[in-house]
Amino acid sequence: MDMNEKPKVEEKVEEQKPQEVPEVEAPKLPDTKEGKLVAELLEKAPYAEGNVRRERRVEFKVPAERIHEFLELASEKFEMLIQISVVDWLKEGEFELVYQLWSVSESVHAFVRTRIPRENARMPTIMDIWPVAETYEREAHEFFGIVFEGNPRLGPFILEPREYEKHPLRKDFNMIGYVKTIYGEDFDRYDESKTNYVI
């Protein structure tokens, strides 16, 4: 009896697997304007992954080398580039770039995520799609050291020239060490072991 049951279970699993694949994709994209928007974009860009987070928030994952191509497609529906956020994932050794887009016509916010290695980080510029990207890329370059190829104005922007190429928003930037070199002995008020702050 036992011998007969085991292969039955295995067979069932094998039969269900090919059936599940279309079933999983269908509930991912609900039948709303957000779902239709994501489906429409993914049809044109099959290399990307997309899902709906909640009402008026959608999300895409795009490989870094095709980001320009994808954003050019997305710019038909999403008219505005709201900001480019960079998150430094130190343990994984990667930068996560979040291109945040807003569609004025559809009222939908989109996160377009991509990951690039931290060492020698390079990205193509998207200034030709949204000219405002110039400012955001200058900021990302100054604080994280990402080089945007094609942006002519990368250089000291907000920080002082002496702080340029130190990339202060990286997680491995030694803030206390840097402040000590600038302020020297005046900097003795700070308690390094203090981790608790109370409102």
Next chain:
Amino acid sequence: MSNLEVPKELREEAKAHDMYLHPIDKDTYELFFGPQHMATENFSIILKMDGSRVEKAIVNPGFLHRGFEKLAEQRPYFTNIALLLRICVPESDVPENIYSMAVDEIVGWEVPERAQWIRTVVLEMARMSAWMFWIMGFGNEIGLYTAGQWAAAYRERFMRLFEELTGGRVYHIYTVPGGVRRDIPGDRWLRQLRDTVEYLKGKMKDFDEILFDNYITFERTEGVGVMDKKFALKHAVTGPNLRATGVPYDVRKDDPYLFYPELEFEVPVLKEGDSLARVLVRRYEMEQDLYLLEQLLDMGPPSGPYMVKDARLKALPRFKPPKGDAYAHVESTKGDFGAYVVSDGTHKPYRVHVRGPSQSHGVTVLEELLKGARLADVPVILKTLDNCPPDIDR
């Protein structure tokens, strides 16, 4: 000028930016506009002038940079409120709100109705007092000082109400994740707010006569700093500046939050896209804000708690939200103000990125609009764009 010796390094640096630190010929010269100039508010622009016309402008921010985003990574969630609200001084409630809304979304808190009502009232009061601050700046730029002095006095009424509600005049530290820090003081406060709203409604006519319907305003702003719809969208211009070009985008309507879906208001739109359109859009919005405050007061505060009930709130410094990220944005007087918060499950946020509206319209757009403008129009363009330097520097 020619007798002054300019250091070699400075000259080389300027040359790299296509600028020369000495008069090039009789009429072409360079002008450092700000950061001490009153119109720029700690912001600096390097102007390359041809006679009294601007040939080229280079924005030079960084005089304010205080590193809020880095500091926010070093502090527990609730302590960050006292830090981030300093980003935009005239309406300090906006950074509080966007940060709180983003953290609420990460944790999954449904904010109680009473707290939502109070947050909406506080946001509208902040908008109103920021308009008054803007009138002060703009009136002074075009020489109508009386309007500015009146506006400063009317702003004081909101400051007093804020002081009674929150304990602070300019920096309130009032909206926190999960609700607000304390309840409204009582019915007397609500009556005072209604009095203020009604008083200002009457005063709008005076503002029309002295500022908005004034010959000087029309003369100085009409046809100055024109941008069109497509240009504005490509440069992510938001708020009144975008609505003056004919795009009816308002976060309160398009991505509703708090009590706004239940309130009635119009989104004023003009299509000229020049400085005058921007001024008039702001004028209409002031009226709508007063109308919104009136509706909120008619509705009255809903009963219930003003803070979510959660056991985690008892040990605030060690409060840990789950992993995740969220983006929240509100409509401020400057435009679409947003915050992106990433949580990695510890008691400090992993990354906080604030989207100041001036970041998009204060750098490239300003440089483009200043091209070909008269020197006298530079402060007018700056003020009608409502550039808030701390949004860029943070």
